[in-house]
Amino acid sequence: MFFTVVRKVLGAIILLVNAITQPKPIQRDAKEQAQIDVACQSLSLYQYHACPFCVKVRRVITRLNLPIELRDAKEEGFAAELLAGGGIKKVPCLRIESEAGIEWMYESSDIMAYLERRFAETEPVTAV
Numbered sequence: 001m002f003f004t005v006v007r008k009v010l011g012a013i014i015l016l017v018n019a020i021t022q023p024k025p026i027q028r029d030a031k032e033q034a035q036i037d038v039a040c041q042s043l044s045l046y047q048y049h050a051c052p053f054c055v056k057v058r059r060v061i062t063r064l065n066l067p068i069e070l071r072d073a074k075e076e077g078f079a080a081e082l083l084a085g086g087g088i089k090k091v092p093c094l095r096i097e098s099e100a101g102i103e104w105m106y107e108s109s110d111i112m113a114y115l116e117r118r119f120a121e122t123e124p125v126t127a128v
């Protein structure tokens with residue numbers, strides 16, 4: 001009971017700080033963003049709203065301006081998918097679909113590094 005309250009309070013603080021300090025999404029030209037939008041259709045993030053590791057990953061997603069579907073792993077259906085596909089009910093987990101098959105990537109640091117490697121290399125558009 002005590003730990004549940006502490007966890008809820010900490011979760012609320014993390015969400016508040018996150019909301020106040022949201023990163024600014026990078027801007028790309030329309031063609032480049034359209035390609036990224038398509039690439040993101042094969043990605044989905046299993047996550048909890050107030051999990052600090054998930055918040056970190058969502059901040060990178062926001063900054064890199066990636067329309068990745070978020071799946072709340074507290075929902076029974078998504079929790080079952082995560083367990084069946086990835087093998088562990090732990091978040092965050094990035095589901096990556098490709099021609100080679102489906103990869104379930106755990107660990108926030110690995111997910112953030114993957115997103116940076118794959119999507120941060122393009123030059124942002126500068127205003128003229």
Ligand SMILES: N[C@@H](CCC(=O)N[C@@H](CS)C(=O)NCC(=O)O)C(=O)O
Nearest residue numbers: 051052053089090091092107108109
């Ligand atoms: N080292 C992991 C830690 C992830 C983690 O501990 N996630 C917790 C939620 S904050 C979790 O999924 N616990 C299992 C559960 O809630 O069922 C990471 O950085 O991604």
